[in-house]
Amino acid sequence: MISRVMSAELAEHAGRRVTIAGWVHRRRRLKSVSFLVVRDRAGLVQAVTSAPLPAEESVVRVTGLVRASPQAPGGAELTEPEIEVLAEPVEAPPFDLYRPVVPAALPTILDHAPVALRHPLLRAPLEISAASVAGFRETLDRLGCTEIHTPKIVESATESxxxxxxxxxFGRPAYLAQSPQFFKQAMVGVFERVYEVGPVFRAEPHDTARHLAQYTSLDAELGFVRDHRDVMAVLREAVAGMLESVRHRAPAAVETLGLRLPEVPAEIPAVHFTEAQRMTGEDEPDLSPAQERWLSDWALREHGSEFLFVTGYPMSKRPFYTHPDPGRPGYSNGFDLLFRGLELVTGGQRLHHHRDYVAALAARGEPVEPYEGYLRAFAHGMPPHGGFAIGLERWTVRLTGAANIRQAALFPRDLHRLSP
Amino acid sequence: MISRVMSAELAEHAGRRVTIAGWVHRRRRLKSVSFLVVRDRAGLVQAVTSAPLPAEESVVRVTGLVRASPQAPGGAELTEPEIEVLAEPVEAPPFDLYRPVVPAALPTILDHAPVALRHPLLRAPLEISAASVAGFRETLDRLGCTEIHTPKIVESATESxxxxxxxxxFGRPAYLAQSPQFFKQAMVGVFERVYEVGPVFRAEPHDTARHLAQYTSLDAELGFVRDHRDVMAVLREAVAGMLESVRHRAPAAVETLGLRLPEVPAEIPAVHFTEAQRMTGEDEPDLSPAQERWLSDWALREHGSEFLFVTGYPMSKRPFYTHPDPGRPGYSNGFDLLFRGLELVTGGQRLHHHRDYVAALAARGEPVEPYEGYLRAFAHGMPPHGGFAIGLERWTVRLTGAANIRQAALFPRDLHRLSP
Incomplete structure (x- = not known):
């Protein structure tokens, strides 16, 4: 690698001549002296010079003497710099990347993603996303899960x-998988506990701030549960692990965005669906966005928790593979996790007896044939199990307070957008 | 979770009454006594009983007294067991899962993957695969890389x-991404060093033991390299990290398969393409499988290494974004890593100047338009960079000695197979 010191470590080298490398983030010319601010993956470095300054976004290597400087980024600056240009831009960025607030609207940002995401405020959510995934995996690895990679091309469009x-x-019709649901359940029969981090695809015809045609799903499925409460306990661990990882792995991004990260209670409060209805004074078969917001406010007020489980959703509103609540006809062992006013995770206990799958399909008037490959796993002995799926971009948006889910994806795909 | 002791820990509980849970792996009836062998995710447990035995693949919970027993799996067995059946199979497996050798051909295995993969010999390669990926990420995290998730739906079918x-x-033509190449390069401009673990898609019309229509690609791309040798050094670290992780995370799978894991030399030997040709006495513009085998044998014989880099492939055989060798016209800074006779990884230094991309496309008589979104990243200042891609299934097959790449995928997709 090009031998260099990272920006964040510069102050440790005070009094020495070192080399840094990165992009020209900003040029500031004063009367007698100029400042060249260089951006690398760890932060910013300021060099003081009277030489001509390369254009912004030039890739440079700068060798200079490190001098402590309380007002410089990182508390040190480079003096007497020699500047070598490794690559020159041939086009100016669509907006100034050094502005403290992004001076561009979302379409401009998305059209120019490869350069726009260099802006520290636009890069930070993606760093938080990466740290979150690392924490998700770390937690599930610790709990004895096996990571799987399942097909994204499937024969039938069954799940929804x-x-x-x-x-x-190859001349036959096929579909992009909307979730790894069936595969992850089947793999409970092999590994007992599995997870997958991968793309899922929804041909979502709505053009909203919340929908993507491709998103990253953090899926887990766990065998030998007693019921959905064991799944909720593992989900609590996963969310806590994700936040812990954000704190550890992405402190600079947290600071850049000025985030306050939520605390995860040792036990996340839970209300039954019917109780949620009673409290919000509605009796529709599903919760409206307004109800979800009200419930989230209530959980914060009453339990000091930004997270709230709603359990026992009506069977009629959950997929056919959902396990019913044995003690409460019509209600399920399915749950949602609300976070800051929005549903963040859906999960639940699943059916595990082959006969229950056959009966559930019959009760819904659905034919068994399209599900035969899926049902076959249950013909061979499956333990009680359940799982959940976290939408990574949705999580990142909630955590960072971004207005649009497209700010949590590298190159979002939606109804209109297929490039870059 | 269902309260239980895992099979691998049974011996620690000698003299106590404990509960285990899993699948009935095997029933053995002798004259006066019967053995029930239960399989959980950690291994096997034997229970000694005179009670009736549930069918194989029944899901059971067994509570009994632990007695040390040198000839039992794990050195202990359960006596006086109470057996509770949690789920019964409604179909027998397509073959006996307890046989020490898999008594079925590949098509049977693949048709019945959800149950067939329960066989310890068929499950083990997937455990090795999962451990390898964990080691890949661990290594690249340590080297300061950021994990990315890129679009799998793309506008133009450019790369190959x-x-x-x-x-x-949504009514427009689009394509499944064959690699994250362009995206990962663009993200070097944002994060400097990135990696992605994700599916890639090849509409591969050949029905061979080496091709899949979907496979998992372990991609990395690194900025601020001096040349391809820095990329090779990181690849060496990644491969060593993958093997280390297999040793640590999947020792049971290594033992089940009786594997000898390779050592990675501190520096993997490298030969230039022209030297490889000279040694093998051929002068085709690419290396044949026979040459790759010969070179691997040579590296083992001369350097004691099961890995060998071949560097400097002719520009004519590498993609247009490959960086030429500045000192050797016609040859590139592209390399392959051979492992046990086969190409395992392709990588290299890439072009980084916008003008060089325009010139490279012109030299190949290709229009610039389909690449405009790609080229835009290079218009804004990109550092010297390079990267590589490891095919996960190919790696696992080489490591485990499996005859067919389909044994390294959960639910392989190929010319004929779209389910389960």
């Missing part, structure tokens, strides 16, 4: 029917 | 033209 992308598979 | 899957994207 609508909103699937169709493709030509 | 042929063998792409076409899909209907």
């Amino acid at each position: 029917g609508a909103n699937v992308f169709a493709l030509d598979y | 033209g042929a063998n792409v899957f076409a899909l209907d994207y």
